[in-house]
Amino acid sequence: MREAYESGIDVSVIVQDGLIEAMNIIGPKMASGEMFVPEVLLSAETMRAGLEVVKPYLSAGDVSTLGKVVIGTVEGDLHDIGKNMVAMMLESSGFEVVNLGTDITPEDFLKAVEENKPDIVGLSALLTTTMQAMRKTVTLLKEKTSNVKIMVGGAPVNDAFAREIGADGYAPDAAGAVQLAKQLMA
Amino acid sequence: MLIVGEKINSSLKGVTEAVKSRDAEFVRNLAIMQTEAGADYIDVNCGTLIDEEVEALPWLVKTVQEAVDRPCCIDSPNPAALSAALRVHKGKALINSITAEKERYDAILPLVREYGAGIVALVMDDEHGMPKDAGTRIEIGWRLIERLLKDGVPIGDIYIDPLVQPISTNGNMGVIVLETIKGIKDAYPDVHFMCGLSNVSFGLPKRALLNSTFIALCMMAGLDGAIINPGNRRMMSVIRAAEALLNKDKYTVNYLKAYRSGVLE
Numbered sequence: 001m002r003e004a005y006e007s008g009i010d011v012s013v014i015v016q017d018g019l020i021e022a023m024n025i026i027g028p029k030m031a032s033g034e035m036f037v038p039e040v041l042l043s044a045e046t047m048r049a050g051l052e053v054v055k056p057y058l059s060a061g062d063v064s065t066l067g068k069v070v071i072g073t074v075e076g077d078l079h080d081i082g083k084n085m086v087a088m089m090l091e092s093s094g095f096e097v098v099n100l101g102t103d104i105t106p107e108d109f110l111k112a113v114e115e116n117k118p119d120i121v122g123l124s125a126l127l128t129t130t131m132q133a134m135r136k137t138v139t140l141l142k143e144k145t146s147n148v149k150i151m152v153g154g155a156p157v158n159d160a161f162a163r164e165i166g167a168d169g170y171a172p173d174a175a176g177a178v179q180l181a182k183q184l185m186a
Numbered sequence: 187m188l189i190v191g192e193k194i195n196s197s198l199k200g201v202t203e204a205v206k207s208r209d210a211e212f213v214r215n216l217a218i219m220q221t222e223a224g225a226d227y228i229d230v231n232c233g234t235l236i237d238e239e240v241e242a243l244p245w246l247v248k249t250v251q252e253a254v255d256r257p258c259c260i261d262s263p264n265p266a267a268l269s270a271a272l273r274v275h276k277g278k279a280l281i282n283s284i285t286a287e288k289e290r291y292d293a294i295l296p297l298v299r300e301y302g303a304g305i306v307a308l309v310m311d312d313e314h315g316m317p318k319d320a321g322t323r324i325e326i327g328w329r330l331i332e333r334l335l336k337d338g339v340p341i342g343d344i345y346i347d348p349l350v351q352p353i354s355t356n357g358n359m360g361v362i363v364l365e366t367i368k369g370i371k372d373a374y375p376d377v378h379f380m381c382g383l384s385n386v387s388f389g390l391p392k393r394a395l396l397n398s399t400f401i402a403l404c405m406m407a408g409l410d411g412a413i414i415n416p417g418n419r420r421m422m423s424v425i426r427a428a429e430a431l432l433n434k435d436k437y438t439v440n441y442l443k444a445y446r447s448g449v450l451e
């Protein structure tokens with residue numbers, strides 16, 4: 001990174017074509033089974049370390065964000081591994097991510113949407129019992145907000161369930177979530 | 187090693203449809219297959235059918251016990267569904283599960299006592315959720331055991347679940363489980379353990395290799411029960427071998443039995 005900067009390459013090019021572009025290769029490779037979760041984490045760590053190097057030289061506008069995502073695990077559910085993977089992949093792909101954590105009530109999702117004004121909200125649930133909390137959250141957000149897109153995921157969730165509860169999209173894994181988020185922004 | 191057969195779970199392919207249509211033959215076959223493969227308990231879980239779990243869970247218990255002479259591991263966080271299933275269960279059931287979370291504990295404990303069931307206890311509480319370190323898990327385990335003992339549950343009826351999570355997203359997750367088992371076993375030698383293992387290998391290739399290696403390590407630490415697919419020959423072979431190596435199988439009777447029936451690989 002330092003070498004690239006010192007050789008006079010524009011920082012926005014380093015970030016966009018070096019870091020983010022590299023992460024764009026990782027997602028599909030993970031989806032196709034050529035790369036595995038620990039390698040994806042290592043890649044994201046590497047990207048973070050790379051960003052630290054050029055951070056002092058970055059100015060506003062050098063890096064354009066693909067959109068803003070508020071993400072969290074729904075009420076009653078403490079599982080965060082899948083949700084954090086999605087957050088990390090979105091971030092590495094150029095989205096701005098606000099990660100609310102786990103056990104987030106529908107009301108707190110609504111509050112976070114009002115405060116952060118995201119383009120997309122991501123809801124995660126791992127338990128069959130918390131799928132109902134996901135439904136409640138989608139219903140509340142659709143009723144009280146406009147324009148914000150909702151994507152859902154988690155082991156018991158599928159495309160049919162996502163449609164039934166009124167979400168805008170479902171993705172089966174972190175790489176799929178990045179693709180879906182890009183589609184929702186288009 | 188107590189083997190709980192995991193196949194009758196509505197989150198597995200085909201089971202939801204079978205439970206919805208009350209396809210008894212399908213359920214009976216799964217019960218028979220798992221019993222023949224060495225299951226001591228048959229797990230029943232229909233949590234994905236939220237609206238009808240209260241009717242479907244007892245139906246599963248009855249259907250399983252008509253087909254095989256095995257108790258069930260009744261797998262639900264829903265007290266109403268558990269209660270309905272326990273009412274029709276024959277023999278000593280295993281309830282999966284209780285935690286140190288106040289609401290969950292207060293809802294499940296009366297059922298454990300009323301039916302004299304065994305209880306799977308997850309090392310979770312309200313303050314920590316699923317703790318990310320062994321020390322906290324051990325402490326919650328100790329507290330949960332003390333509480334259950336005080337509430338009249340015999341130590342031999344308690345099965346601690348150390349919470350198996352993927353090593354792919356946190357490299358320490360395997361070690362945390364081993365330390366948790368050991369830390370609780372050291373303090374309470376008569377308590378049992380019970381957990382699913384396949385989570386450990388999420389996100390990595392050749393998961394069967396990781397799962398079966400992990401179960402051997404867990405058995406070394408003190409694990410004496412697992413929720414697995416008993417039809418998985420590799421897993422069953424490693425369990426029989428580890429039991430023999432750890433002197434949990436006197437005169438290697440079970441190991442040799444498995445050998446003669448052609449199960450070992």
